[in-house]
Amino acid sequence: MENEKFEPKIVAFVCNWCTYTGADLAGTSRLKQQTNARLIRVPCTGRIDPVFIIKAFEKGADGVLVSGCHPNDCHYNTGNFHARRRWIFFRQLLDFVGIDSSRLYFSWVSASEGKKWVDVVDGVINSVRKKGRFNGYKRLNKETEIPVSAVDKL
């Protein structure tokens, strides 16, 4: 187990109109980037209820990235402004409860910023790799997972 280098799992919630298109541009431009991030496309960052972020951590994410359009560029005009206000509260709530809020990253990436997307994702992955695995839910998940001894019987 020690020989396996830890590779973080990152979940990225990206808005359809800006960041997702930007990530697509990074792909078509053949820009090299690490592959640890799994993208989930939402129409707008305003769609993101913090329960999604908690669910990502519950399911084994080591870090979460949320990315959307720059302020004043939101496809729906004001979605990202509403989201920004929510995040100010949510980060402090996570800290208060004992989940390191520095595992939760936010960025504004527009549709033309393919290079920025690569920089953001690589930055997040490197950062989380340094922090290590997120162990908070490991203990809690055991309550509802198939016990190892039962699986062996199969």
Place this chain on the structure above:
Amino acid sequence: MNNYVLSKDQINKLTQELLTSDYKVISSSKDGRRFVAISSADDLMINSNQKPSAVSMKEFFFPKTETLFFYKRNKDEYDLIDAIEENQLQIIFGAKPCDTSAIPIVSKVFNWDYKDVFFNKKVENTIIIGLTCNFIDENCFCTSVGLSPISEKGSDLFLIPIDENKFACKVVTEKGEKFVSSHSNIFTQTIDEQSINTNDIKIPEKRFEPKEVKEWLDKNFNHSLWDELGENCLGCAQCAFACPTCHCFDIVDEECNHTCGRRAKNWDACQFEIFTKHASGHNPRNEQDKRYRQRISHKFKYYADKFDEILCTGCGRCTRGCPVFTDIGIILEDINQLAKESISNN
């Protein structure tokens, strides 16, 4: 079956023996608010004068969430894996009659048309040591539902305080007798049944007659009393979850990831708005007055009709914990009063 005398020291020694063997030892928590599994004999709480805990001990027979089985995807099919069979031996010290009597009452529905193996297994593996009760407040009414502070219903062994340092221990069931024999180094001093004195234990007055209450419930499904009760109740289900006899459950499937998950049995309550919501969207008990009527009727009429038992032990937890102070004892007294009035009117 013999009866024994146990000193506090002997109980302490017994606890230490049990803690080092396979038993999970359970008693009231230090603050008296819950039942907990203890890890040291110093944490054992046996106190006749103590107020009932906020939440009952049913957690140890009917956990708030319990896995029925796990499922795992196997190509196009699913493998079902039984939950690990629990053979944990448990022993509960110092449960009052209003707690112990709940077990035989609820056993009836868990062994009715289908035998609930999870519940039965846990009951089989548990020794219940009851304790007389020396606490009465305006919220309890055990004598009105056929019990009393000295009732042995549901106990395997029953403790009656003799003085500050000694208890008389009555052996009530075969299971209790077996337990005593396997700890004969502790149960050494016997006592005659006649010498056990329960005269100075206060037996509260009966507050209402359940037969008359049931007769009124049989005939008054649409009475305006239910509207009044529905107004105050917030539908929070604290009463159902604290109650030793409430046993409704919900079965849910929860995924662990897209290939496996578990089916769980969770506590549920008729006070929740979605309890009777149909898949079509229709909800026969869509208002709180209907839901509160269900609570009282289930406990004092429907369960009596089916199993000849009252689904209530008079412990008063529901009242003590209710955020809006709904008092089931007062409601039953009022219903009894209405019943008497309608009898005299006829």
Place this chain on the structure above:
Amino acid sequence: MKQLIDISKELFESKKVAYIIGYAEDKFKRVKPFVAHSSLDAETFVFNNYSVNNLSVYLTRLPKPKDGKIGIVAKGCDIKSIIALIQENQIKRDDVIIIGVNCNSVVNQIDEQFSKENTAIKCKYCQVRTPAHYDYLVGEIKEVELPEDKNFAIMQKLDSMSAEEKWNFWEAEFEKCVKCYACRQVCPLCYCEQCIVDKSMPRWIDSSATTKGNFAWNMIRAFHLSGRCIGCNECERACPADIPLSLLNRKMGMVAMNEFNYRHGTDINQPTLIGNYNVNDKEDFIM
């Protein structure tokens, strides 16, 4: 409480109200919520140190009357939640008649005698012993002895803990949670017709009372109340598992104050915090 009863009777007699939500005593002298439908009912109204309930929770749960307004007896902290409901467009100011009461603090442990030691912690910081909004005002202000804020020390201790220690603290607390939802039902601001935890397609928050599900439930409830909770602490009082919910909600209230200088339920015309935005909101944490 003759003043209170007289005003209530007058409201019924002039047909201004359909019903009045107030407090009354049961036969064991417990003070509990009581909905009066007539002058006769109103004669049983009381108000004293044991009137702990936040009655504004009934404003979104009882049926709206066809004729007449809803009267409500409320202390300063309860009126904040009435104002909050008006700010959030759940009720109209014209639909309620607020009978404010001068409050001399309320009890903490309901089955014990009221005293300085047995006073609700929220009363220590109360600025609205005479309510800020009302249609009628009753009662007298007396001198009160303020209780100790036991939660302040706990909050400070939490702030100094490491992330792992904080996690362990909350894990121990949420392990006790039984998912009874009493916290949600007593909260005047939890008025969603379908709560997120009742949604099964998709299932965001497990309904099972596993510690993982309890964490998610309590965190999300605290988040959905951030910037909206007015600090009545009814949730903590109702919790049968003695979880210190007021710490979570108090922390979110402090964020609202420190970051936005905002207090919910104080200004009836103020737009809500979470429902709005400012183009200049800080974004120093955004890359």
